[in-house]
Amino acid sequence: MNFAQIILPLNLKGTFTYKIPSDFKDKIEVGMRVLVSFRGKKIYTGIVFQFHDEEPEGFLPKDIISLLDDAAIMPQSQLQFWQWLSEYYLCNLGEIYRFSFPASLKLESETYLKLKPYVSVAFENLDVHEMHLIHALEVRQLINVTEIEAFIPKKEIVKTIKSLIDLQYIEIDEKIAETYKAKEVAYLRLKNPAEIRASLPEILLSLKRSPRQQELLLSILEHETEFAGIPLKKSQFLDQGNFGTAPLKTLISKNWVEEYFMQKDRIELYDGETESREQLTPEQQTATKEIETAFGQNQNVLLHGVTSSGKTHVYLEIIEQTVSAGRTVLFLLPEISLTKQIVQRLEKKYGRQLGFYHQKLSDFERVEVWRKVRNGEIKVLVGTRNALFLPYSDLGLIVVDEEHDSAYKPREVSPFFNARDAALMLANFYGGRAILGSATPSVESYFLALKNKIAHVKLRHRFGNVNLPVVQIINFKEAQDSKKSVGNFSLGVIDEIKKQIDRHKQTMILHNRRGYSNVIECESCGYVNYCSNCDVVMTFHKFSNEMKCHYCGQKAAKPKACPRCNSANLNLRGVGVEQIHEEISRLLPDAEVDRMDVDSMRKKFAYEKLYEKIEEGETDVLVGTQMISKGLDFENIELVAIPKADSLLYVQDFRAEERAYQLITQVSGRAGRVSGEGKVMIQTYNPEHPVFKLIAEHDSTEVYTHLLAERQKFHYPPFVKLIMIEIKHRREDKADRCSQFLGSVLRKYLPEECILGPEKSPIAKLNLLYQYQIWLKLPRKNYAEYKSLVMKSLDEVEDIPAYKSVKKLIFVDF
DNA sequence: AGCACGCCGACT
């Protein structure tokens, strides 16, 4: 055990070899954080990955400078998970490390040093640099590594620090411990409640000349009676009762009331009534039993329940079982905005044992959750995909809610992994189980269930045996031909919306295209307005009166005349959600019509405000993009209309039909949740399209049979394994040549039928980078072999210096 | 990744 392989927070292949100094040998553990120097002067926090005794060839390993933890900060199972991720998704361990660790747990040259307390320094034994550093530390308590460069030559820095640490004169300042202090919050309570209650009349009498004090005391008493056991937050209490601090101070000095402090919990404690466990319906009970059985047979579960069937109730039941068995639960959601409802319910039950983790937390908050997970304080963790990387010690259950959601595998941030599949693996490494839940499972998950790789548990009925909405397909061609249409709507849909408004019911209209119109075209010369960064037409947004590129975010003024031929005849083509909104507002002038899309929700609290407005029933019609399909569970929505349903299918993506099915079904699920009188109207030029027909029949089995047949016919997942490689460079010829070269190398090793491309990406230029794609369809059998040939090909391209600067992004299971 | 090194154009 002379050497350690260390993971560094850099996007570099593999791990790095360091020597373990003899005095660390009995303390160092796999999963510990260590301080090492890399590239001479830079210092990094690394993770111990492995130990070994093989003397490396070709370089002299450096020593590990110091250990940052007393015990492993990363559990073994997590490290196994990292290793799997990096092998499966062809990404570097360093990338995973960077992505998954809060910044303050992986300090680099920003790491601070300090003198050890109560040491006497034998200056006569120090060299000049060591002396400088000690003197500097005597003047200022903390110095970071970069600052030391000012007075010690770069080459000598690490040596100096290391020698002083060895001499026990200085130590690494655990900034995390220092800067991270949970905030303390003041609470109020009666000092001696029993006594006060007993002699209340006398006390009140004694306070008769101080009405504010009287009021305050009674108020606290009332709270303690009504919400026994729930802490009373001082600031909130004073604000609500409009009390000043003066009467409170007097009460405290009179020893009636006391102020006490508790660590602030980022999740506010639920202070409403605690709800008793809801009774499961017979169907939910059966589902729970089926899940237990599957778990007993070491099987994971696909919980396939129609919208409003109460999947959450089943989750809660299994979560409770897991927690009472003493194990931890991870509840994954595709995005934070959907957490509201589930958190409210879990809060009541688990209080402080509930944690919350997502991209929008500050670093401090992340570290807090990290520690609580590590030391077992948190038993139930609700989070988005990055919550997979918390240091769980005993993960018994992972729930992946809305498992079909594409937010589980964003294309924008590396490492590119699918959180749903990763969750299955993570559960596996911990010896835990996973539930994938959805009303519209992904074709891949459905296939797993079909092949009995995971158990298929179904909930076929809506909660309370409420009927599923009636789906009506409207042949829009016919409506137009028979003059029964106005603009983008058939008269039937308009009439139905009016009918709903008369009944004081609400309507949702789905149109999944942002902006007002997606092309502005010159009538005389055919000019269209392209984004200067991307090979994409700019979309006109009437509301903000500007042109926007939906890919890079660039904005431009709307041209008044054609920039090429100066003609003023500019045509608007393509219908966006703003236009649908405008149209409905015009057709129904007395109705309250609102719009919900990323553009209108950008302002702070815009979402909350609109949410409330809908909840209060002030909104009659809500027009929106796919955003309206998530998290809007209102009782009063009875009608869902999709005026241009075909646009959902005309996307060049082999998952277009699956997505269309999921989106339509999800948004339909908003209609008639309680009444059972929901109605869905789909306008299309292809009324015979199987996806629309099967949605109308509510026959999900047939939908998946259809989707799977298509996938099999055209050789797409789950029948093959798909890897997409995207090659990007700011010079088109270079990206082109590099992709051609990679293509030829791949063809050297792989059969021709496995390789498609290289071709220009559907968006040939994005953010000033030209991009080309190569699609690999690899057989499931011997996949590992094929994949290693892909890796070999990539390595060969990597060896060409001219292509080093070309970015190569690899999407596995794209 | 990120940083130093090294080779060619536009400037005081």
Next chain:
DNA sequence: GTCGGCGTGCTC
């Protein structure tokens, strides 16, 4: 004559 552009190479 120099400053600085980014192509290239290397890091345990």
